[in-house]
Amino acid sequence: AQKLRKQYGTENVILSDIKKPSPHVFNSGPFVYADVLDYKHLRELIVNYRVTWLIHYSALLSAVGEANVALARQINITGLHNVLDLALENSLRLFVPSTIGAFGPSSPRDPAPDLCVQRPRTIYGVSKVHGELMGEYLYHKYGLDFRCLRYPGVISVSTPPGGGTTDYAVQIFHDALSTGHHECYLRPDTRLPMMHISDCHRATIEFMQAPESQLSLRTYNIAAMSFTPEEVAQEIRKHVPHLKVTYNPDSVRQNIADSWPVRFDDTNARRDWGWASAFRLEELVSDMLRSIRDKRTTEGLPVS
Numbered sequence: 487a488q489k490l491r492k493q494y495g496t497e498n499v500i501l502s503d504i505k506k507p508s509p510h511v512f513n514s515g516p517f518v519y520a521d522v523l524d525y526k527h528l529r530e531l532i533v534n535y536r537v538t539w540l541i542h543y544s545a546l547l548s549a550v551g552e553a554n555v556a557l558a559r560q561i562n563i564t565g566l567h568n569v570l571d572l573a574l575e576n577s578l579r580l581f582v583p584s585t586i587g588a589f590g591p592s593s594p595r596d597p598a599p600d601l602c603v604q605r606p607r608t609i610y611g612v613s614k615v616h617g618e619l620m621g622e623y624l625y626h627k628y629g630l631d632f633r634c635l636r637y638p639g640v641i642s643v644s645t646p647p648g649g650g651t652t653d654y655a656v657q658i659f660h661d662a663l664s665t666g667h668h669e670c671y672l673r674p675d676t677r678l679p680m681m682h683i684s685d686c687h688r689a690t691i692e693f694m695q696a697p698e699s700q701l702s703l704r705t706y707n708i709a710a711m712s713f714t715p716e717e718v719a720q721e722i723r724k725h726v727p728h729l730k731v732t733y734n735p736d737s738v739r740q741n742i743a744d745s746w747p748v749r750f751d752d753t754n755a756r757r758d759w760g761w762a763s764a765f766r767l768e769e770l771v772s773d774m775l776r777s778i779r780d781k782r783t784t785e786g787l788p789v790s
């Protein structure tokens with residue numbers, strides 16, 4: 487929102503959630519309550535605010551979705567249908583993120599291309615493939631300006647992990663600077679595609695702004711780096727030498743991770759709309775540690 491507000495004006499970018507926003511978010515610009523399951527209210531917001539673009543992030547992520555399949559189906563599929571119908575009805579440009587989780591054990595894993603077999607084994611993955619296909623169907627049939635990027639695991643300081651399989655790669659930074667010990671729920675050699683949040687935001691905005699004529703696909707992979715828990719821990723130890731990592735694999739998340747790509751092929755995004763990531767593992771680690779250090783210091787918390 488910050489990036490979009492700089493370009494389009496604070497009042498022209500409206501944030502929403504069903505959760506109470508932090509004072510910082512609330513005071514930074516318009517914020518409204520919006521439940522993706524409430525079709526009539528969503529329509530009212532779109533009409534009253536004269537919305538033109540809709541960026542639809544609401545979802546239950548992979549691990550939390552497996553723990554509550556019925557709710558994941560509702561939010562990720564019924565909620566998406568509401569958003570698709572409203573986007574079509576109001577000629578909106580619609581962005582919906584997909585994920586490395588939209589692939590499964592029968593997909594090519596190293597690398598996973600844009601177009602290949604997609605048979606995910608999680609409700610999260612199934613709902614994301616459904617979203618990709620519904621959006622593309624509505625684009626081809628009715629001209630809906632649907633755009634979708636498959637994100638790798640996104641690494642950010644500002645939001646706590648939301649119940650995903652890649653969450654360890656956020657938590658490990660907080661643990662490094664608080665207790666100095668991280669217990670990882672994945673095996674040390676589990677390689678997954680990852681991305682710094684600022685690359686993720688920049689990709690999303692650049693893709694949304696790309697002229698239609700440049701897009702040969704409606705759903706693109708985007709890539710930045712791939713690492714294992716052991717590799718990220720080694721990189722963190724260059725800054726926090728005493729970091730200790732123990733491994734206690736959790737069967738649900740390990741099975742999910744083992745079915746996901748280890749690398750993404752993003753050739754098409756690079757060719758069509760000029761995608762290029764900025765953060766490699768070294769920059770990601772130093773940026774995360776610097777940001778968490780600053781945050782802990784501001785909050786008066788000790789830094790390990």
Ligand SMILES: NC(=O)C1=CN([C@@H]2O[C@H](COP(=O)(O)OP(=O)(O)OC[C@H]3O[C@@H](n4cnc5c(N)ncnc54)[C@H](O)[C@@H]3O)[C@@H](O)[C@H]2O)C=CC1
Nearest residue numbers: 504505520521522543544545583584585637638639640648
């Ligand atoms: N975080 C990551 O590593 C990745 C995220 N994505 C996608 O990006 C999107 C955002 O993910 P995160 O921010 O990480 O997830 P998150 O779990 O942090 O945020 C999801 C948001 O959806 C909201 N929500 C839940 N039920 C809702 C409802 N009924 N109506 C309206 N909002 C509702 C939650 O309150 C929460 O703020 C998701 O679609 C996810 O699939 C894709 C790949 C990687």
Ligand SMILES: CC(=O)[C@H](N)C(=O)O
Nearest residue numbers: 547548585650651652
């Ligand atoms: C990669 C994702 O989509 C998400 N972070 C998850 O792990 O569920």
